[in-house]
Amino acid sequence: MTESQLDERHRRILTFVVERHVSRAGPVGSQTIRAAYHLSISPATIRSAMQQLEEMGYLDHPHTSAGRVPTEAGFRLYVDELMKPEPLGSAVRRAVNEALTASPPEAEEADPRVPGMLARMARQLAVVAVSGARVIEGADLVLLDDGLLLLAWRETGSVVATSSWMPAGAPGAADVRRAEAAIRGLLPIRSAVEARAHAVRARREPGAAMAIVVEALERAAARLESEGRTDVRIEGADHIASQPEFQSPDRLRPLVSLLAEREPLARALEAGAGPGRAKVSIGSENGPGAMRHCSLVAVRVEGRGMHRFVGVMGPVRMPYRRIVSLVTYVGERLSESE
Amino acid sequence: MTESQLDERHRRILTFVVERHVSRAGPVGSQTIRAAYHLSISPATIRSAMQQLEEMGYLDHPHTSAGRVPTEAGFRLYVDELMKPEPLGSAVRRAVNEALTASPPEAEEADPRVPGMLARMARQLAVVAVSGARVIEGADLVLLDDGLLLLAWRETGSVVATSSWMPAGAPGAADVRRAEAAIRGLLPIRSAVEARAHAVRARREPGAAMAIVVEALERAAARLESEGRTDVRIEGADHIASQPEFQSPDRLRPLVSLLAEREPLARALEAGAGPGRAKVSIGSENGPGAMRHCSLVAVRVEGRGMHRFVGVMGPVRMPYRRIVSLVTYVGERLSESE
DNA sequence: GTTGGCACTTCGAAGGGTCGAGTGCCAAAT
DNA sequence: ATTTGGCACTCGACCCTTCGAAGTGCCAAC
Numbered sequence: 001m002t003e004s005q006l007d008e009r010h011r012r013i014l015t016f017v018v019e020r021h022v023s024r025a026g027p028v029g030s031q032t033i034r035a036a037y038h039l040s041i042s043p044a045t046i047r048s049a050m051q052q053l054e055e056m057g058y059l060d061h062p063h064t065s066a067g068r069v070p071t072e073a074g075f076r077l078y079v080d081e082l083m084k085p086e087p088l089g090s091a092v093r094r095a096v097n098e099a100l101t102a103s104p105p106e107a108e109e110a111d112p113r114v115p116g117m118l119a120r121m122a123r124q125l126a127v128v129a130v131s132g133a134r135v136i137e138g139a140d141l142v143l144l145d146d147g148l149l150l151l152a153w154r155e156t157g158s159v160v161a162t163s164s165w166m167p168a169g170a171p172g173a174a175d176v177r178r179a180e181a182a183i184r185g186l187l188p189i190r191s192a193v194e195a196r197a198h199a200v201r202a203r204r205e206p207g208a209a210m211a212i213v214v215e216a217l218e219r220a221a222a223r224l225e226s227e228g229r230t231d232v233r234i235e236g237a238d239h240i241a242s243q244p245e246f247q248s249p250d251r252l253r254p255l256v257s258l259l260a261e262r263e264p265l266a267r268a269l270e271a272g273a274g275p276g277r278a279k280v281s282i283g284s285e286n287g288p289g290a291m292r293h294c295s296l297v298a299v300r301v302e303g304r305g306m307h308r309f310v311g312v313m314g315p316v317r318m319p320y321r322r323i324v325s326l327v328t329y330v331g332e333r334l335s336e337s338e
Numbered sequence: 339m340t341e342s343q344l345d346e347r348h349r350r351i352l353t354f355v356v357e358r359h360v361s362r363a364g365p366v367g368s369q370t371i372r373a374a375y376h377l378s379i380s381p382a383t384i385r386s387a388m389q390q391l392e393e394m395g396y397l398d399h400p401h402t403s404a405g406r407v408p409t410e411a412g413f414r415l416y417v418d419e420l421m422k423p424e425p426l427g428s429a430v431r432r433a434v435n436e437a438l439t440a441s442p443p444e445a446e447e448a449d450p451r452v453p454g455m456l457a458r459m460a461r462q463l464a465v466v467a468v469s470g471a472r473v474i475e476g477a478d479l480v481l482l483d484d485g486l487l488l489l490a491w492r493e494t495g496s497v498v499a500t501s502s503w504m505p506a507g508a509p510g511a512a513d514v515r516r517a518e519a520a521i522r523g524l525l526p527i528r529s530a531v532e533a534r535a536h537a538v539r540a541r542r543e544p545g546a547a548m549a550i551v552v553e554a555l556e557r558a559a560a561r562l563e564s565e566g567r568t569d570v571r572i573e574g575a576d577h578i579a580s581q582p583e584f585q586s587p588d589r590l591r592p593l594v595s596l597l598a599e600r601e602p603l604a605r606a607l608e609a610g611a612g613p614g615r616a617k618v619s620i621g622s623e624n625g626p627g628a629m630r631h632c633s634l635v636a637v638r639v640e641g642r643g644m645h646r647f648v649g650v651m652g653p654v655r656m657p658y659r660r661i662v663s664l665v666t667y668v669g670e671r672l673s674e675s676e
Numbered sequence: 677g678t679t680g681g682c683a684c685t686t687c688g689a690a691g692g693g694t695c696g697a698g699t700g701c702c703a704a705a706t
Numbered sequence: 707a708t709t710t711g712g713c714a715c716t717c718g719a720c721c722c723t724t725c726g727a728a729g730t731g732c733c734a735a736c
Contacts, residue, residue: 044712062718066717
């Protein structure tokens with residue numbers, strides 16, 4: 001093949017192979033494609049076109065004489081250029097909106113209304129995560145009525161995180177007020193490193209108030225730097241586990257670890273999501289791990305001072321058209337209902 | 339078999355079958371047992387003893403002419419009466435203690451130090467969860483410096499939970515103080531139902547303070563009744579997924595859902611754990627779901643006003659001796675380090 | 677109650693034959 | 707120069723058979 005540009009026939013064939021492969025699983029042969037064209041060209045012609053698509057890296061075949069299967073590059077081309085966005089039916093929109101009328105979540109909690117609904121509508125695994133913007137902009141220290149000290153800090157926007165502990169040596173209300181003032185003097189705190197630096201400096205100064213400041217800064221730092229803090233909810237795992245590509249134990253096993261640990265999935269979700277239209281990450285684009293055989297359709301929802309992530313995970317052979325529209329719509333509704 | 343009491347030979351044979359089956363997976367035959375006895379009795383005798391154990395329900399065999407396999411009842415008897423506790427080596431104890439020197443977790447957060455260490459030591463899946471005691475005993479309302487209202491409440495012991503929101507109509511400090519006093523007047527609140535009942539009554543009364551009280555009670559109720567709130571951490575899922583009993587997709591698939599959802603596992607953990615020595619729940623004792631083919635060795639750690647749960651999950655064919663000692667020890671250290 | 681002996685059962689791996697789907701390629705047609 | 711029909715070929719899936727290994731069940735003898 002000399003010209004790298006695809007002509008119309010190639011595009012149509014690739015589109016058909018992808019969509020047929022998605023809906024039926026398994027390779028697609030020239031006969032099947034011919035039927036789709038309604039007798040306009042012959043199987044031999046199609047075969048030669050497919051050979052060219054294979055040379056270009058968009059198709060593959062498992063062995064001589066199975067049909068063709070899209071490669072990751074083929075899916076990528078399909079997603080980027082070939083597929084048309086699918087208009088959502090009013091029934092789907094209604095179902096999404098209804099699910100979102102339930103009471104919204106606490107700040108910094110993954111939205112519990114979304115994953116179940118999304119998993120059901122997408123017939124895929126759905127995942128939702130939040131992560132705060134991680135700049136401390138406000139802080140309050142409260143002495144609770146039994147001597148426990150509660151630190152509440154506000155991150156960008158109005159995400160509130162808290163930590164409480166029993167301070168050594170029963171400090172008085174004046175100490176707490178002094179400590180609070182001292183902490184506020186350090187704001188904003190932009191990173192765990194910064195918080196720890198402040199803590200080291202505060203440690204050198206004497207007094208009950210300063211002891212509180214040190215403890216507060218260290219707790220804030222620990223929370224800021226812990227990656228494992230993002231709240232993640234997963235639902236519909238049965239959908240992905242019952243896909244044909246995950247029938248072999250060797251494929252299914254990594255999935256068990258992936259979903260049990262959550263962190264890798266959450267990270268892929270955060271990496272693969274952008275604001276606005278849902279973004280697609282196909283197979284090995286998700287990295288070398290267990291997600292190599294999965295695709296992710298994800299969106300980031302901004303608002304309330306935090307990043308909220310909504311995604312759908314499935315096999316690489318995923319109905320991207322439908323899922324992209326669906327996830328995009330859910331993202332829109334979520335940021336509107338803000 | 340007329341007498342239901344097991345004689346010494348039966349006990350020794352059952353013990354051996356269990357332990358051999360655990361270490362090698364797969365049925366145990368009379369030849370193998372004879373080797374373990376060092377030629378003292380003949381295979382034929384062993385066979386007849388095993389036939390009796392089978393009649394009693396402790397052994398099973400997959401088909402004529404495979405060896406014997408313990409039934410759940412067989413494992414139960416082994417765990418309750420046959421196995422001797424395994425003394426832990428000093429290396430193991432040192433490893434456990436070292437892992438626990440890292441900084442302890444926040445209140446109401448599953449201990450992040452434990453699951454990784456336990457999974458590695460047990461060579462099984464490890465799970466850790468917390469759940470507060472769920473009686474509200476104290477409450478504080480704080481107006482943060484940007485108008486956000488923070489509700490901090492204390493459950494039994496000193497678990498602190500918080501919720502924050504932007505109150506309608508910018509209430510003043512006096513309103514907040516009145517609301518706080520009103521809420522404190524209702525304490526202790528023992529359930530979500532109780533909180534909601536208070537909210538309904540408060541709604542009838544006018545005033546900015548009462549609006550705050552209503553919102554606070556409803557938020558507390560929502561948190562009290564949500565079962566999904568328990569923090570759960572799972573590690574070492576690869577261990578259980580690579581066990582021979584989970585090689586078939588039909589066995590592995592339910593495991594994917596179980597670990598992705600977490601709730602069923604958390605509930606089984608809470609149900610199967612007691613204080614002190616680790617308790618064992620074998621197979622279908624865990625209920626009818628996906629955990630039917632798993633065993634759980636779990637302990638509950640009391641202290642800091644919450645229940646902490648530590649457990650190990652594996653196939654029914656699990657080295658109970660070692661795992662029970664290990665989990666018990668981890669539980670002890672965890673409650674001592676309190 | 678215990679033992680040796682022996683026929684029997686069952687599983688699982690290995691081998692081999694057939695079938696269907698689909699390709700690759702060539703020479704002829706447009 | 708592209709398209710087409712024709713045809714040999716390839717590969718996996720399925721089914722059947724065979725064969726050996728492991729281990730039992732039972733009986734008669736000790």
